[in-house]
Amino acid sequence: MTSVLQNVAIDCANAYELALFWSKVTGRPLHPDDKPGDRETEVLLAEGPVLYFNEVPEPKTxxxxxxxxxxxxxxRDEEVERLLGLGATFVGDHRNPDGTGWAILADPEGNEFCVLRGESERA
Incomplete structure (x- = not known):
């Protein structure tokens, strides 16, 4: 027996607004039933699980x-600039002089994520 990954759940203070941010990041739509004020929302990714946003009372600490x-x-660097323009914040720089490495950003609620090199940079 095995399990299938259904979603990646992200606790947050404002599910709809954070889902909108991630919808812009991924270029993927929100679930068609989601609307402002919903305590649970989803970003429908092209492949794999959905990003599921769930409002919780406690803040990220x-x-x-x-x-x-x-x-x-x-x-990678173009994407970092685009994401900063969408409302992300820069957290840490792990880019190396030879072009390897990654950048750490945070979404509008402080959840960290990494931006890796693009496929063309890896070739």
């Missing part, structure tokens, strides 16, 4: 133990 890693279809 420490570093994530689980995080998302994004591989952009552009360069």
């Amino acid at each position: 420490v570093k994530n133990r689980l995080h998302l890693c994004l591989r952009p279809d552009t360069s």
Whole structure:
């Protein structure tokens, strides 16, 4: 017997607004039934599980133990700039002079995620 990964759940203070941010990040739509004020929302990814946002009463207080890693279809640095323009904040720089490494950003509620090199940069 096995289990199938249904979703990646993200606790948050405002499910709809955070789902909108991640919808812009991924270029994928919200569930068609989601609307402002919903306490649970989903971003429907092209493949794999959905991103599920669930409102909780407590704020984020420490570093994530689980995080998302994004591989952009552009360069890593171009994607970092785009995401900063969407409302992300820069957390840490693990980019190396030889072009390897990643950047750590946080979404509008402080959840950290990594931006990896794009496919063309890895070739």
